[in-house]
Amino acid sequence: MQRLRDVLRRLSPRRGADSGDRELRADGSEQTDRLRGSSELRSDGGVATAEETPTETGRWQSLLSSDFVQSIPFWLPPFLLMGFFVYGAIGWNLVISLTDFEGLLLPEYTVSEFDLEMYRRALSDPSFWTAAQNTLVLLVAFTAVCLLFGLLLAILVDQEIRFENTLRTIYLLPMSLSFVVTAKFWAWMYNPQIGMINVTLRQLGLDFLTLQWISNPDTKLAAVIFALIWQFSGYAMVVYLAGLRAIPTAHYEAAKVDGASTAKMYWRVILPQLRASTMSAAVVLMVFALKAFDFLYVMFGNNPGPAADILATMMFREAFGSNNWAYGSAIAIVLFGMALAVVAPYLYSEYRRGEL
Amino acid sequence: MSSPPASPNPDDHTRRERIEQTIRDADRTRVALYAILLGLVGFYLAPLEAGLMTAFKTTDAFNRTVPFLPPVADGFTFEPWEIAFSEMSNALVNSLLLAVPATVLSAGLGSIAAYGLTTIDWKYQTALVALFVAGIFIPYQAVLVPLSRLYAIVNTQELLSFLWGLPMMHEHYASIINLIVTHVAYGIPITFLLFRSYYQTLSDEMIEAARLDGASVFSIYRNIVLPLSRPIFAVTLIYQFTQIWNDLLFALVILPSGGGAAAPVTIALNSLTGGIVESFNTQMAGAFVAALPTLLVYVLFGEQFAKGVAGET
Structure with missing residues (x-):
């Protein structure tokens, strides 16, 4: 029965969009069914892997070719550059403001010595x-x-x-x-x-x-x-x-x-x-x-x-x-x-x- | 994030009626209106006009004459321009070397980022968009100390040491490269916003059709979106060029103190005193030399500049 539904589904990959909502739920339950089924099959003698692999790679491929993944190379590099200089730098600035870095010294980032002294100093200045x-x-x-x-x-x-x-x-x-x-x-x-x-x-x-x-x-x-x-x-x-x-x-x-x-x-x-x-x-x-x-x-x-x-x-x-x-x-x-x-x-x- | 569209084209009938009525009613108000508008032209141009006149006067003449009147006979000189130009020519080259690549790179990166986050929909897009856009409003003071630390740690001059032996290369280009990277990074938020609001107006149908034909995300960008982006590229390039050319703060912080050999025009103009203290004619000539490229761009492409400015809202 399970097999038959799988085959049927593969034969008609695209169905009407009008029944989309119901279909989603149906698919979800089918999936759990199939997983249970496959584990049973596996104990029988490894037929399931042959069955399972194509769908797995298929999903992986569809993820790879999905718009989201393909859009990553477009927004990620600019985002990293901007994020480093804007948000990274603001974070760094916040850390420096907690230290006592001054003069020609190098900043020492000792977490135990972080305090709000500089802010107190500002308030009394x-x-x-x-x-x-x-x-x-x-x-x-x-x-x-x-x-x-x-x-x-x-x-x-x-x-x-x-x-x-x-x-x-x-x-x-x-x-x-x-x-x-x-x-x-x-x-x-x-x-x-x-x-x-x-x-x-x-x-x-x-x-x-x-x-x-x-x-x-x-x-x-x-x-x-x-x-x-x-x-x-x-x-x-x-x-x-x-x-x-x-x-x-x-x-x-x-x-x-x-x-x-x-x-x-x-x-x-x-x-x-x-x-x-x-x-x-x-x-x-x-x-x-x-x-x-x-x-x-x-x-x-x-x-x-x-x-x-x-x-x-x-x-x-x-x-x-x-x-x-x-x-x-x-x-x-x-x-x-x-x-x-x-x-x-x-x-x-x-x-x-x-x-x- | 975009301003309401300009001029919805009122139909001719009402427009003509309105004009006719205005002519009938209000000749006197019209005259007053034009007088005010002209007065405002005076207000906006007065400092420039006085500066221009002063730049052509000898030191003696600008001390004696009225600032906004043109120089007379023996008070006229080109000397301030010669001084300003000779003292700032290096800086002009530096500014050009800095502004052109930084403008192009930040526009390009803004375009691809906006494409990746606008024409393709996915769940957490808004959060990323918000992070990009918020970057526009950062007061740069909040990143100055880390920036100066960063460029103390990352020694571009040493990293790129293989370059300086090449012909036409100078070691001070390392500082210019630092400035370019900085300007590109901080330029991305505004270029992103300009491109995004433009891409939101592109027709979905065309892109959808291309997608159904099996076009990849990359080829849609290359073959459809990029060719359509020409007008917004013009706006962005012009706006960014003006911003980067005009910047003083990053140059003050990133360049070695005094600017050194890499000083852009803004630094050069700031330190231009013309030898004698407060020699205003040289300073005014210098101000015009520094402003010339942006003024030129503005006069030639005022429309695009205005759009860039309005897109920033």
């Missing part, structure tokens, strides 16, 4: 708190203003204007520049004597407004944020513009017919539909803000002073300036945690919406 505070201010102020400004730009550009492409290109242009280049430009813009901002203010007779923009602790961080907004607001515009274009024209029409004013229409009808754009732009802008290290480094060297020091510059200074490797690693882990706090909920919500 006032410059760590200043840097953390500045990082937060930079993150929030930069992201919020960039989004607002980008949204306004996008609305203006979306008014079926002429030269739209040219304008868009110009607004996005600073983003194609290196932080090193933009920092050089803005150091020149902010120069108190001959920089463009103060010269222009003097020409307008607004001498009282001329400040030592990037040496005055009160304006330092704001000046940096302003320059970064100059560089990245075009990005927010591009994202919002795509979002605006995805809203059906009918929604605008309907609001117009209802007699809503333009401002009310944008506030009530359009803005709520831009939530996804806002989310994704905000996350990316925050990541840019966390990477603003290059800009600060070029403008101020490795110590921007307490008014503009952020965790990224502090980490670099401690590790590569003062050879406090373990301490630098601990600060880096805190920074990583901040990034994770921003990104993890975002990625999770993308995953929930099935857009990952």
Whole structure:
């Protein structure tokens, strides 16, 4: 009986897909039956091996030729390279942050001596708190203003204007520049004597407004944020513009017919539909803000002073300036945690919406 | 992970109506709108314009004149450009040697990884995709100390010692190779995402048909997916080239301090003071020299750059 079913199955390898569900269960039970049967057969005199081998190799072959196995050579090498440098390095960094590695010594990875001393040191270090505070201010102020400004730009550009492409290109242009280049430009813009901002203010007779923009602790961080907004607001515009274009024209029409004013229409009808754009732009802008290290480094060297020091510059200074490797690693882990706090909920919500 | 598609093409009728109505209602608002847009052009271009003008001025002239006005007669000079170019020419070569291979490799690896994890469905794919994508958002500070340790342990210069005797090879290329490997590894997440969101839009039917015809996973990639990837390759290559050319941080950490013979343009520009302290004309000329390739790429392929930028969301 068992044999007969096997033979029958081999004769008709493909059956209708409509009975797939039942078939699966039937197959499963058949398999256990057959296994029991085969062990009995084996005791009879080894006929079973001859019976069994072709199906085994067949399964092995089908596994080998399965899409999953064939796809491994495609994603595995890039994954290993990326995984080693990204996740491997973060893990390594975490380990170093638990040691006392500093100076010209080599790190000693003695598990029994691992402790959280570096994190305690950070918590009792006032410059760590200043840097953390500045990082937060930079993150929030930069992201919020960039989004607002980008949204306004996008609305203006979306008014079926002429030269739209040219304008868009110009607004996005600073983003194609290196932080090193933009920092050089803005150091020149902010120069108190001959920089463009103060010269222009003097020409307008607004001498009282001329400040030592990037040496005055009160304006330092704001000046940096302003320059970064100059560089990245075009990005927010591009994202919002795509979002605006995805809203059906009918929604605008309907609001117009209802007699809503333009401002009310944008506030009530359009803005709520831009939530996804806002989310994704905000996350990316925050990541840019966390990477603003290059800009600060070029403008101020490795110590921007307490008014503009952020965790990224502090980490670099401690590790590569003062050879406090373990301490630098601990600060880096805190920074990583901040990034994770921003990104993890975002990625999770993308995953929930099935857009990952 | 992708932005909503741009411009769903409103039908001509409503568009014309809207335009006509706008013309009727709002001539004055239109003028104000264009004035604001023009003012914004000024805002975005002012630093560049002032920098460009300054780069053509003598030291004496930029101290005396208004920054955004062009240099006059005897205040005009090419000298800053000559200084900047001669001090940075080596660095330009280094940046090119670094950015071109790193761009191509990271795009290629991103493409095959995205293919392996997008067009072929299997159970735990999402977890891997999440790991790839999360890599985009890593603050690089979290890997700097291990990176510097890694390249202290792995001595590329010694490992590849057989190469340096060959013609056209220099020992400082070892540092450039380190940088290339690093940039490729950290570039994979974003190139992966760009390719993945593109491959998700490819028609399943075509691939399914090829599979039924018995095409292997490899030959589907080679014969169907790869030829279709041309536009997204353009986007990715342009975006990655800009990113890698513009990077300072990895070069600071991986190269011997000061950059040595392998310093890319960003390092060279940062240390370019033009001899005299704060000689802004040379610095501005240097900034333009360093930015020229990316500006060129941007002006020529702005569309692709904008797409790369938007794909990052």
